[in-house]
Amino acid sequence: MTRATPTAELLFGEADATPISTNEATVKSWDDARTCLEAAPKAWLSTVRPDGRAHAMPVLLVWVDDAPWITTRPTSRKGRNLAGNANCVVTVGSETLDLVVEGKAVRAWDEAELLRVAAAFKAKYEWDLAVRDGSVHEDALPGSPEYGFYRITPTRAFGYGVDGLTATRWRFE
Template sequence: MPETEPTAELLFSAADATPMSTDEATIKPWAQARDELAAAPKAWLSTSRADGRPHVMPVLAVWSDGAVHVSTRPGSIKGQNLVRDPRCVVTVGTEVIDLVVEGKARRLGGRELDPVIAAFDAKYGWRMAVRDGRLYDETLPGAPEYVFFAISPTTAFGYGPDGLTATRWRF
């Protein structure tokens, strides 16, 4: 599925920007933000508990096929939260940009897991074993089971390292 380019715009208007820049030349292209997201060694995943309290955890993440992909144990709080309410936020901070990506998560299964497993192996050297359609890390004691979620962005925000520039992308 080809990736569509989101609409990029300044996050702040002249009326509310002080001290933020309103120079449209500071708008960052999504490709640059996406590449920073893809290269980040870890991300932070924010979900909502059943009672509405926030839950934030560091996760390994890869970018593939227009989505952020994360892994978790099926019984983890973040995994349970994503199944119950797919709305979530992924954040990363790099030397180039700080990103906040709002999106909706979907648990992956079947053949759609293959490219994600390959992407995790390429980025982290993390090989998953597939048995009976389920994923296991056989390098760990007890070979724990994992699940993958694809998080499709709905809106993203990027803040420059200068603290004065900001871009919003609408997907």
């Protein structure tokens, strides 16, 4: 699925920006944000528990088919939270950008898609995950535990420059 480039804009206007920059030249491109997501050694995933409380944990993240993907065991707190409420937030940081991506995480079941994502985890993390019968397993562990791959579809994202003075919002709708 190819997505249109999101609208990039200054996060703050003149009236509320002090000390944030209102210079249009400081708006970051989505390519900058994507590069930050692709290169991140790990990300933080925030999900919503059934009782409404937030839950945040580190996750591994890969970029496949023009989207960020994470993996977790479906029986983990993260996996159970996503099964009940797909809304989530992914955060990463780099030397040039701190990034917050709001979106929805949907578990993939298509075998071709699972194979592409497994290959991306192998390439980035040297993590061998086996795809069989529409499921993902780590055969190197006892019992070959099941994992799920979750595609994050961004709805809104925020990028902050390391200078503390620049901010960009991306809207995907």
